[in-house]
Amino acid sequence: MRAARRVPRGYWKIGDDVAVIRGGRGRVVLKVDMLVEETDVPPGMNHRQAARKAVAMCVSDFAAKGVRPDSFMVSLGLRRGTSQAKAAMLARGFRDAQDEWGLNMVGGDTNEAGQLVIDCTMVGFAERVVGRRGARPGDVAVVTGSFGYPPSGLAIMAAGAKAERGFRARALKTVVRPTPQLGVGLALSRYLTSSMDSSDGLARSIHTLAAESGVGFDLDQLPVARGVAEFAEMNSLSMRDLVLAGGEEYVIVGTVGARSLRAAAKAASAAGGELIQIGHVTSEVGEVHLREGGSMTRVADKGWTHLA
Amino acid sequence: MRAARRVPRGYWKIGDDVAVIRGGRGRVVLKVDMLVEETDVPPGMNHRQAARKAVAMCVSDFAAKGVRPDSFMVSLGLRRGTSQAKAAMLARGFRDAQDEWGLNMVGGDTNEAGQLVIDCTMVGFAERVVGRRGARPGDVAVVTGSFGYPPSGLAIMAAGAKAERGFRARALKTVVRPTPQLGVGLALSRYLTSSMDSSDGLARSIHTLAAESGVGFDLDQLPVARGVAEFAEMNSLSMRDLVLAGGEEYVIVGTVGARSLRAAAKAASAAGGELIQIGHVTSEVGEVHLREGGSMTRVADKGWTHLA
Numbered sequence: 353m354r355a356a357r358r359v360p361r362g363y364w365k366i367g368d369d370v371a372v373i374r375g376g377r378g379r380v381v382l383k384v385d386m387l388v389e390e391t392d393v394p395p396g397m398n399h400r401q402a403a404r405k406a407v408a409m410c411v412s413d414f415a416a417k418g419v420r421p422d423s424f425m426v427s428l429g430l431r432r433g434t435s436q437a438k439a440a441m442l443a444r445g446f447r448d449a450q451d452e453w454g455l456n457m458v459g460g461d462t463n464e465a466g467q468l469v470i471d472c473t474m475v476g477f478a479e480r481v482v483g484r485r486g487a488r489p490g491d492v493a494v495v496t497g498s499f500g501y502p503p504s505g506l507a508i509m510a511a512g513a514k515a516e517r518g519f520r521a522r523a524l525k526t527v528v529r530p531t532p533q534l535g536v537g538l539a540l541s542r543y544l545t546s547s548m549d550s551s552d553g554l555a556r557s558i559h560t561l562a563a564e565s566g567v568g569f570d571l572d573q574l575p576v577a578r579g580v581a582e583f584a585e586m587n588s589l590s591m592r593d594l595v596l597a598g599g600e601e602y603v604i605v606g607t608v609g610a611r612s613l614r615a616a617a618k619a620a621s622a623a624g625g626e627l628i629q630i631g632h633v634t635s636e637v638g639e640v641h642l643r644e645g646g647s648m649t650r651v652a653d654k655g656w657t658h659l660a
Numbered sequence: 661m662r663a664a665r666r667v668p669r670g671y672w673k674i675g676d677d678v679a680v681i682r683g684g685r686g687r688v689v690l691k692v693d694m695l696v697e698e699t700d701v702p703p704g705m706n707h708r709q710a711a712r713k714a715v716a717m718c719v720s721d722f723a724a725k726g727v728r729p730d731s732f733m734v735s736l737g738l739r740r741g742t743s744q745a746k747a748a749m750l751a752r753g754f755r756d757a758q759d760e761w762g763l764n765m766v767g768g769d770t771n772e773a774g775q776l777v778i779d780c781t782m783v784g785f786a787e788r789v790v791g792r793r794g795a796r797p798g799d800v801a802v803v804t805g806s807f808g809y810p811p812s813g814l815a816i817m818a819a820g821a822k823a824e825r826g827f828r829a830r831a832l833k834t835v836v837r838p839t840p841q842l843g844v845g846l847a848l849s850r851y852l853t854s855s856m857d858s859s860d861g862l863a864r865s866i867h868t869l870a871a872e873s874g875v876g877f878d879l880d881q882l883p884v885a886r887g888v889a890e891f892a893e894m895n896s897l898s899m900r901d902l903v904l905a906g907g908e909e910y911v912i913v914g915t916v917g918a919r920s921l922r923a924a925a926k927a928a929s930a931a932g933g934e935l936i937q938i939g940h941v942t943s944e945v946g947e948v949h950l951r952e953g954g955s956m957t958r959v960a961d962k963g964w965t966h967l968a
Binding site: 368373374383414416419426428458460467469471473481484549 | 688689690699773
């Protein structure tokens with residue numbers, strides 16, 4: 353698996369016992385995320401897309417922490433008898449990832465496994481890393497996009513849910529080509545008091561930030577993606593669940609101080625994204641409520657537990 | 661999976677989207693290695709041993725490069741319904757590894773997979789990393805131990821080969837408790853002109869160093885571990901293959917300049933190890949020969965291809 357293109361100064365080419373990269377300023381930020389065919393590769397996703405997705409999963413975490421990723425390595429588990437064509441598709445997917453996010457692929461490891469496994473390790477450097485513990489009562493709860501496409505797309509792909517044509521295309525695209533918000537995350541890093549990614553769903557992310565920061569959240573509105581309400585209606589699904597408990601989302605969920613909200617929104621917008629205000633932080637530890645029809649209802653800590 | 665014990669200053673506790681560690685001097689050295697149950701866990705190896713082995717595989721590469729590992733992360737694939745007891749055994753194995761090699765476990769990721777998969781990512785820092793390309797004609801070929809126990813142990817475990825009692829115990833131990841030579845590798849780093857680990861077997865390592873350095877090797881003797889000749893005889897196996905093409909070995913294979921041989925041997929010995937001179941580097945690119953019974957025979961590039 354030699355998909356690396358460039359070898360910048362201070363980096364070793366792939367192929368020795370170890371990968372060697374130039375150090376950067378600040379602390380070393382690391383992430384490892386394993387993509388497993390059965391649970392992470394929906395029907396209809398090819399090997400090139402799966403390879404790109406494995407890297408995207410790590411990029412999403414870096415985006416949420418406001419850290420620029422520098423390099424990645426992949427550890428592959430391949431079925432016995434995997435064709436040359438499929439291996440080439442994987443290599444192409446890793447090159448896609450390198451190009452899209454300006455990354456160096458610096459190492460790899462290939463093994464035999466019962467199904468496709470792609471374990472991606474990512475490394476970057478940062479003086480500041482946005483954690484999960486900095487949310488304070490009075491902070492504004494924000495997201496960098498709306499929710500509901502990925503779970504809708506999965507319902508279409510895996511369960512044959514019906515959908516209007518344009519919605520179908522948009523929803524499927526978020527599944528086969530998930531796009532972490534790296535530029536927006538980097539632009540927001542100085543404003544966020546806490547943040548995390550939303551790969552396990554919005555409700556899970558909010559509850560996690562609440563627990564880790566020792567605060568609660570009152571949400572004024574759900575960030576519902578366009579068409580999700582109609583899609584839910586058409587298929588007798590719960591829109592609330594599609595938005596709150598869907599998962600496989602690549603949106604950043606976080607908090608900003610009330611005074612920096614305007615500057616943060618401007619920075620997100622300058623980076624080609626958006627910042628949606630969905631509520632605020634309270635002092636009721638672990639309590640997450642949503643304003644619905646004039647009253648506040650409890651939001652359960654429901655999360656995504658993979659395809660299977 | 662929270663097996664980390666200590667959280668040194670500058671390190672984040674396990675549990676955020678990313679792992680954060682203090683930077684070190686020099687370049688960043690990374691390694692990822694995937695342990696897959698079917699091919700890397702022989703019958704009779706328990707989960708605690710498998711977890712330790714997954715880390716040992718990475719430590720071995722760091723040892724061969726003369727680099728002290730700082731931290732590691734693990735990405736786990738677990739069968740559905742893996743018992744608490746087995747998960748606890750894994751955690752214990754990771755703690756064993758932390759204690760044995762002075763490592764910080766800084767992150768992890770747990771997934772569902774069809775069989776046990778442990779992907780270990782290791783990181784360290786170094787001003788100097790010993791590569792594979794520095795062997796020069798006239799250099800002395802060295803190994804840091806003798807060969808043959810692991811393949812003998814595997815033949816005993818997996819194929820029921822017969823063995824004398826003491827040999828059996830020693831050989832099995834090298835399989836369930838592989839021990840990379842970290843101290844020796846660190847002590848030798850300033851003397852080695854090239855080196856690599858021998859997880860794919862001695863012949864493969866020598867051929868790789870030859871190809872990467874653009875040299876050849878003349879070997880004067882095989883580093884045969886005690887009892888391997890008798891074991892081979894007893895089971896009608898090829899001793900030469902057990903030593904040259906076995907694999908799963910954790911010995912460092914490398915080259916040192918003729919003038920620094922004595923100092924290198926002293927350093928290895930001070931670190932509790934040994935340095936065995938097995939031959940020398942020639943200018944015949946890619947040619948590896950072994951002196952046997954007065955004549956030189958070609959050593960094929962035969963390597964280890966896992967249990968399966």
